[in-house]
Amino acid sequence: xxxxxxxxxxxxxxxxxxxxxxxxxxxxxxxxxxxxxxxxxxxxxxxxxxxxxxxxxxxxxxxxxxxxxxxxxxxxxxxxxxxxxxxxxxxxxxxxxxxxxxxxxxxxxxxxxxxxxxxxxxxxxxxxxxxxxxxxxxxxxxxxxxxxxxxxxxxxxxxxxxxxxxxxxxxxxxxxxxxxxxxxxxxxxxxxxxxxxxxxxxxxxxxxxxxxxxxxxxxxxxxxxxxxxxxxxxxxxxxxxxxxxxxxxxxxxxxxxxxxxxxxxxxxxxxxxxxxxxxxxxxxxxxxxxxxxxxxxxxxxxxxxxxxxxxxxxxxxxxxxxxxxxxxxxxxxxxxxxxxxxxxxxxxxxxxxxxxxxxxxxxxxxxxxxxxxxxxxxxxxxxxxxxxxxxxxxxxxxxxxxxxxxxxxxxxxxxxxxx
Numbered sequence: 001x002x003x004x005x006x007x008x009x010x011x012x013x014x015x016x017x018x019x020x021x022x023x024x025x026x027x028x029x030x031x032x033x034x035x036x037x038x039x040x041x042x043x044x045x046x047x048x049x050x051x052x053x054x055x056x057x058x059x060x061x062x063x064x065x066x067x068x069x070x071x072x073x074x075x076x077x078x079x080x081x082x083x084x085x086x087x088x089x090x091x092x093x094x095x096x097x098x099x100x101x102x103x104x105x106x107x108x109x110x111x112x113x114x115x116x117x118x119x120x121x122x123x124x125x126x127x128x129x130x131x132x133x134x135x136x137x138x139x140x141x142x143x144x145x146x147x148x149x150x151x152x153x154x155x156x157x158x159x160x161x162x163x164x165x166x167x168x169x170x171x172x173x174x175x176x177x178x179x180x181x182x183x184x185x186x187x188x189x190x191x192x193x194x195x196x197x198x199x200x201x202x203x204x205x206x207x208x209x210x211x212x213x214x215x216x217x218x219x220x221x222x223x224x225x226x227x228x229x230x231x232x233x234x235x236x237x238x239x240x241x242x243x244x245x246x247x248x249x250x251x252x253x254x255x256x257x258x259x260x261x262x263x264x265x266x267x268x269x270x271x272x273x274x275x276x277x278x279x280x281x282x283x284x285x286x287x288x289x290x291x292x293x294x295x296x297x298x299x300x301x302x303x304x305x306x307x308x309x310x311x312x313x314x315x316x317x318x319x320x321x322x323x324x325x326x327x328x329x330x331x332x333x334x335x336x337x338x339x340x341x342x343x344x345x346x347x348x349x350x351x352x353x354x355x356x357x358x359x360x361x362x363x364x365x366x367x368x369x370x371x372x373x374x375x376x377x378x379x380x381x382x383x384x385x386x387x388x389x390x391x392x393x394x395x396x397x398x399x400x401x402x403x404x405x406x407x408x409x410x411x412x413x414x415x416x417x418x419x
Contacts, residue, residue, distance in 0.1 A: 021200070022140045026152045027196035029133040033156025033185040034097055036126055037266050038164030039103055040068060043119070045169035049177040055113040061112075064119045066323075069354040071123020079128035080344040081214065088136050088202035092195050094124040095132070100188035107181040127354075130154070131347030134331055147280025151273050151328045158324060159271045161266035166259075192300075203350050214344070221337040221402065222345060224395045229330045229352035230359060232292045234386020235299050235381030236323040238362030240265060243316070246374045251309040261316050265387035268317040272324025284329050285396040291326030292392045296385030298322055312321035318336065326388075337399070360384065 043050065043065050051061035083091045102122035107116040130153070137149040164187075172180035217223070239246075243265070244258045251257075279287040298318045305312045331349045338345020363384070364377030 014027065021198070022149075024198040025140055025200065026137050026149060028191065028198040029092070029137055029153045030156035030159075031194055032092070032129055032191040033153055034160045034164055035096075035156075035191055036099065036129060037157035038168050038187065039099075039106075039122065039158025039163045039181065040126070040182040041161060042168040042172065042184075043068065045165060045176045046172040046180060047173060050115070052175055054109065054115055056112045064115055066358070067116045067120040068123040068126075068132050069357055071120040072126040072354040073351045075124030076127025076131065076347040077344060079124065080131060080347040083128065083132070083366070084341075084343040088132050088232055089195060089199050091132055092129065092136070092199070093192050095129045096192045097189050097197070099129070100126045100185045100192070103181045103185040103188060107178040107185070127347045127350035128343075130157075130331075130350050131343060131345075132334065135342055135346050138335065139202060140200070144281055144377075146236060146330070147284070147332060148277035150331055151277025151280065154324075154328055154331065155270065155273045155278075158266070158269035161269055162263065162370070163245060165266075166263075172254055187391055191210040213283050214341075219337060219339065220332065221395065221398050222348070224350045224391060224398060225330060225333050225337055226348060227289070227326070228292070228388055228395050229349060230355040231384055231391055232295070233323060233330075233353055233356040234327060234360035234363070235295060235384035235388070236319055237357045238364035238377040238381040238384065239299060239302055239319060241331050241361040242368065242374055242377050246306055246377075247309075247312070251312055252307075253309050259309075261313065264313050264316040265320045268320030271317070272321035273328060276322070276325040276328035279325060280329050280332050284332050284401060287325055287329040288333065288392045288396065290388070291324075292385060292389045293376045294322040295319060295326065296382055296389060299378050299381035303375050303382065306375045306378065333399070337402075 047061050050064065051057060054061070079095070083094075085093075099122060102118055102124075105118040105121060106115065109118050133153045134150045137153045138146040143151045166194045168180040168183055171183055172178075192368055203343075243261055247253050247257050247261050248255060276287065276291075279290065298315060301315045302312065302319060327349070330352070331346070334349050335342065336345075338348075360377075360381065363380045367376040367380055368374060
């Protein structure tokens with residue numbers, strides 16, 4: 001009896017310890033997301049200082065943002081291809097060390113060409129890191145909490161928009177733009193230390209091969225899910241890219257209102273990412289529809305309320321809240337539909353989102369250049385969201401059909417054995 005009681009007490013003591021270990025591991029993984037989010041978006045806040053620093057115009061300096069996005073799109077599948085067999089904790093450490101190195105290269109760049117190359121190289125680990133970190137986080141928790149674990153990793157990126165980007169921008173404005181990238185390099189090294197200390201050893205897929213990872217591209221459900229992200233999430237970027245002139249020229253507010261709206265966007269990302277984990281544990285399919293359809297309605301409200309000035313603020317919050325619900329659930333869907341190509345599938349989400357970034361900003365710029373005004377990108381966003389909803393519905397139907405076929409196979413096999 002005493003032995004049974006002792007064992008029960010031991011199990012009760014181990015449960016909180018295990019929970020704390022998982023929490024610390026997920027926080028360590030989220031710190032990497034915080035560092036990545038900070039470097040991705042701080043460039044937008046320091047673009048004038050960077051342009052002056054390397055002697056180019058501001059429009060030319062904008063190419064460094066594109067270079068980073070291209071790096072993400074290229075790096076996600078390439079690094080997943082080569083890293084699928086690696087132990088996952090070791091792969092995360094290597095990715096963050098590479099990320100730190102190229103933030104240092106950014107800080108040391110003395111010419112525009114060097115800066116563009118450094119930003120491209122710095123984007124390479126982005127998608128692979130989030131993909132592998134999501135797989136690790138999901139492996140640490142029971143089935144019913146996987147959505148919340150993945151959302152917690154993505155929360156680092158959202159919090160970066162509220163805390164990291166403003167802080168790094170302030171640092172860059174007062175100590176020179178290079179200081180922001182030195183700070184991100186230090187955050188990356190801190191992430192490495194936290195991963196080593198807090199994340200348990202996670203084996204890679206010993207049976208993975210480059211050919212098997214690439215086989216994910218032959219799966220139509222993977223392509224439809226990627227298309228849902230590239231189109232559906234593009235609407236948010238169509239608005240986000242031109243929020244400053246919309247607030248000042250359409251809404252009639254002063255320049256000081258722009259940071260407030262950016263804060264609202266950031267807080268919306270945090271709230272949406274938190275909610276997305278709980279919605280995902282309820283239903284990924286329904287959450288995708290809620291995110292895509294809800295964001296379309298929010299973008300329509302953005303167009304309607306743009307002239308009201310401060311009346312637009314809660315709408316800005318809502319746009320990114322619903323957008324984040326879409327992002328987290330797309331991540332989970334890709335992890336599911338990729339089958340054996342888990343590393344590649346998990347990494348591709350951020351490649352898709354960077355295509356959305358480029359698509360939304362480009363289409364928004366086209367309608368502005370055509371003379372439609374600064375409200376017009378919101379209508380572009382509505383159109384992209386409607387298209388995104390249609391793609392999500394197709395993706396959900398394909399997923400349901402696949403689940404039905406999978407459920408029938410054991411039954412068919414059982415019948416064959418019985419006969």
